[in-house]
Amino acid sequence: MNANILLGAVAYDPKVVTIWEGIRDYFRAAGLAFDFVLFSNYERQVERLLKGHIDIAWNTPLAHVRVKQKTEGRSRSLGMRDSDRDFHAKIVVRTDAGITSPRALAGKTLAVGSRDSTQARILPLHFLKQAGVELERVNLLPFDTDLGKHGDTGTSELDVLRALAEGRADAGAVGDLVWVNEQAAGRINPQSLEVLMTTPGFDHCMFDAMPDFDDARAEAFTRALFAMQWENPAHRRLLELEGLRQWLPPREEGYESLRRALDETNGW
Amino acid sequence: MSAAAIAVDAGELPLGGGLLALLRPALDALAPEGVVAVRSTQPGVAHDLPSWCRSERHQYLRAEAQADGSVLHFVARGRFGVPRVVGDEGDAHSGFAPRGARVEPGGPPHPYALGDVAHLPPAAQTRQLYEQAVQAQWRADELPWQEARPLPPRLENAVAQVMTFLAENELSALYVPSRFVARVHPAFADAAQFLATQMMDESRHIDVFVRRARLHGAALGISSVTTSRSLLSLLAVEDFTEAAFLLSLLGEGTFLDLLRFVEEHAPDALTAELARRTRADESRHVHFGSVHVRHALAGDPRQARRLEDAVRRRAATLHGAGGVPAPIADALTLLAAGDDTPAAIARGHAHFRALLTTMHEGRLKRLVHAGFSDEEAHRISELHTPNFM
Numbered sequence: 001m002n003a004n005i006l007l008g009a010v011a012y013d014p015k016v017v018t019i020w021e022g023i024r025d026y027f028r029a030a031g032l033a034f035d036f037v038l039f040s041n042y043e044r045q046v047e048r049l050l051k052g053h054i055d056i057a058w059n060t061p062l063a064h065v066r067v068k069q070k071t072e073g074r075s076r077s078l079g080m081r082d083s084d085r086d087f088h089a090k091i092v093v094r095t096d097a098g099i100t101s102p103r104a105l106a107g108k109t110l111a112v113g114s115r116d117s118t119q120a121r122i123l124p125l126h127f128l129k130q131a132g133v134e135l136e137r138v139n140l141l142p143f144d145t146d147l148g149k150h151g152d153t154g155t156s157e158l159d160v161l162r163a164l165a166e167g168r169a170d171a172g173a174v175g176d177l178v179w180v181n182e183q184a185a186g187r188i189n190p191q192s193l194e195v196l197m198t199t200p201g202f203d204h205c206m207f208d209a210m211p212d213f214d215d216a217r218a219e220a221f222t223r224a225l226f227a228m229q230w231e232n233p234a235h236r237r238l239l240e241l242e243g244l245r246q247w248l249p250p251r252e253e254g255y256e257s258l259r260r261a262l263d264e265t266n267g268w
Numbered sequence: 269m270s271a272a273a274i275a276v277d278a279g280e281l282p283l284g285g286g287l288l289a290l291l292r293p294a295l296d297a298l299a300p301e302g303v304v305a306v307r308s309t310q311p312g313v314a315h316d317l318p319s320w321c322r323s324e325r326h327q328y329l330r331a332e333a334q335a336d337g338s339v340l341h342f343v344a345r346g347r348f349g350v351p352r353v354v355g356d357e358g359d360a361h362s363g364f365a366p367r368g369a370r371v372e373p374g375g376p377p378h379p380y381a382l383g384d385v386a387h388l389p390p391a392a393q394t395r396q397l398y399e400q401a402v403q404a405q406w407r408a409d410e411l412p413w414q415e416a417r418p419l420p421p422r423l424e425n426a427v428a429q430v431m432t433f434l435a436e437n438e439l440s441a442l443y444v445p446s447r448f449v450a451r452v453h454p455a456f457a458d459a460a461q462f463l464a465t466q467m468m469d470e471s472r473h474i475d476v477f478v479r480r481a482r483l484h485g486a487a488l489g490i491s492s493v494t495t496s497r498s499l500l501s502l503l504a505v506e507d508f509t510e511a512a513f514l515l516s517l518l519g520e521g522t523f524l525d526l527l528r529f530v531e532e533h534a535p536d537a538l539t540a541e542l543a544r545r546t547r548a549d550e551s552r553h554v555h556f557g558s559v560h561v562r563h564a565l566a567g568d569p570r571q572a573r574r575l576e577d578a579v580r581r582r583a584a585t586l587h588g589a590g591g592v593p594a595p596i597a598d599a600l601t602l603l604a605a606g607d608d609t610p611a612a613i614a615r616g617h618a619h620f621r622a623l624l625t626t627m628h629e630g631r632l633k634r635l636v637h638a639g640f641s642d643e644e645a646h647r648i649s650e651l652h653t654p655n656f657m
Contacts, residue, residue, distance in 0.1 A: 082325065083322075088319060088322075090315065090319070176319035176322065176323070177319070177322075177323050179316070179319065180283065180284075180316060180319045180320040180323050181323060182284075183282075183283050183316065183320075184284065184288055184320065184323075186284070188284045190282035190283075190284045190285035190312075191285070194282075194311075194315075195312055195315035198315045198318075198319070230348050230349075230373075230374060231373040231374050232374065233374055233376045233377065245325050245348045
């Protein structure tokens, strides 16, 4: 198959096939010689991007900052979802746990997501520490599910909420979207859980390309990508599955907190 | 500072405990950038509302503490998913939304072929006929079944044959409209709803005809090839106006004269009553067909030629089918005779011949009423199937 743009994505769910086959058909209809490959984890995808086996990687924030670091900041960021901007994590507590400030988490059980989940593990712990919490005095209840998927599946966040609902944890860390969507769907008992703390904002996924990815292809890719419309039924089906209303240009400032967190924890 | 167009008092409601049931409808009433002010005494809302706004692409503007300890949260409606009011004619993307509903954009296109006024009867008259049909529904068990006494065998068999023929025709009249219901755009649901009443009518007619045939133990009569061919040709019609013309105006129109004949010559009150009731229903169907055809002819005079061609094509496929199928001709003769003496049969046969004339005259009248010229009406009536339907 002749493709002058080969994109990598991680198969964190069967729907990833539907998403990328749909986007591939859309790109091809727009005149782009495009194809994709799927990886089982982000570490392999980053490695293959760095070796030049793929042109673009659809990366989590953790994979994105690693690509930036390995390329000494020279990798090309091409675009992101509207939902990737201003992500927050929530520290949710049981109302009966008597936790009224972050410092009161000392001695309590805090459920957290996979250790490679930016929103349910890395940044919540980073921001709690910034808020003066002595993490070594908090009992962590980790859900290291789907490692390598960087929290994409959301499984570990649902595990955190379940542990909270069942009283196995006093507090838990989840992403803001999981938290409000579970509430909107009526799956949270509002009497038993509440938010203790909302972290500062950070940015999420990014399309990464190597520094030598040329302008013409980058331009062709982003032009077609940004032309997808929520109001178009064929596009909407794909955008819904991928969790966005519109694609946006890249921005780098939203990854600083993640870089600091990785520095502090030797997490690179 | 943006002033709020709508204020919502959410009291102590948490976001996941009912607040959204107040906020979402308020936002849905606004154009993009319109602002809702939410008064809340629930501290968690300060955490949850901005996140929900991010998730739904609304803009969380600010919070203002109030003197009474509550907080006013200001939310501006985002630009995605603003429902649009669909016009009276709907479009592919309005789907099953009832006329006048506000439709969220981005839905899949639906495949309705009949979605323009040129191909459907006028909505106001259709609505009126639909409401009449709903009013006029009746049940088979309302008929005086106990009052029919067994007839002499030949006459009973003739009744069974007539009922068999009627039921067979009504089965086709149940199936033919069903082909068009799913093709009518829901914005014109009145037409689909009328067809549903027509199908309900036919269904009831099938039941009463078959029940009358079997009432005294007679076997059902014969279904002839002529009838089968004729009815199959109706089922094959793809165009809604052509179907209305062939089935309702011509077929069911002719059926009215047949049912009046059965009522006049019925051997008992039951048979007369069932013919009377079914004819009342059929006259609505004929009226619907007439309104439909008249509308089509008024909108495009070339339709007259097209509809005449449809009758001609149908006649061509039935070429060589002969006259009225023998079993029904004989049964109608015997029914009109009332008994099987030669003198009575002679009278019955005269009535039967008169029926054919009545049917021809009835067709002419209905065709002219629907907008055909006298000349066209004559040609069409002569071409009409000898099977009556």
